[in-house]
Amino acid sequence: MYKLTSFLILFITISLSVKAQKSLTVANYVLTNDSIKLYTKKAGNGPIAIFIHGGPGAWSKSFEDLGGSNLESRLTMIYYDQRGCGRSEGSKNDDYSLEKMLEDIEMIRQRYNANKVYLIAHSFGGILAVNYAQKYPDHIKGLIFVNSTLNLFYSIQHQINYMNSLLKTDYKAVDTSQIIPTFKNVQSKFVEEGFIYKLLSDNKNNADLLNKIDSENPSEFAFAQKALYIADYQKDYTKITHQIKVPVLVISGTKDHAIGEDHFKSFNFPNQTIKEINGGHLLYYEKNKKFINTVFEFVRK
DSSP states (O other): OOOOOSSSOOOOOOOOOOOOOOOOOEEEEEEOTTSOEEEEEEEESSSEEEEEOOTTTOOSHHHHHTTGGGGGGTSEEEEEOOTTSTTSOOOTTOOOOHHHHHHHHHHHHHHTTOSSEEEEEEETHHHHHHHHHHHOGGGEEEEEEEEEOSBHHHHHHHHHHHHHHHHTOOOOOSSGGGHHHHHHHHHHHHHHTTOGGGGTOSOHHHHHHHHHHHTTOOOOOHHHHHHTTSGGGGSBGGGGGGGOOSOEEEEEETTOTTTOTTGGGGOOOTTEEEEEESSOTTHHHHTHHHHHHHHHHHHHO
């Protein structure tokens, strides 16, 4: 059984052989302004890039261990687990608001003395990244969206449609208030039929590898349990993309059934580069070399 921590299935990547310079690797905790300890880790060489994991409710270890570390040859990576996720503490007053999540990212930027940073966002992390860029544009060097959603309910509805197509069922949400209950119903059937890995990859072994790593996650999944019921995470943030002026790289999988293969077509960043990669939600793993090269080319320019 897969350890599903949220409605949006997560990513995995795989390490490739990379000849990188030796770099200082430091694991540390950043104390937020409401006294929450956020797990962070710094490693690599070059401009600072903060990785924003997905879920909602995942952690950064999967990315770091299975491919994210390949970016360290040209980027100084800051891996962090969001509050209520992974190795970070949960909010003492259950504050998992979008505003508080953005403040956490800003605290991390300040902690590592970076004037401007790249944000590398995966899956649900796209919602945090686009809102941070709108609030703190002067501190963004570039945004990198990888299999990212900017409209959570759109992506959940896409998953419902995909699962219906494989199950030959017709689960429907009559309005947005029914999307989450409908998703739970169809997902339960999808798990029962042994299809759940298909939201991640056509290759079950790839999904099993992710599950093995995520089985080590020590979190109580406080954020995952609350995120989908918080109004700010239910909004369509594709509508603000035209306001974001910084350079943007959008990497999308042609078979990404978790986010929606065509979701990126609703993005309207003025300075965006679109890169479609033949793969699903696990293109980090299945197309890791192409992914790494795409990011490096964006950074180089």
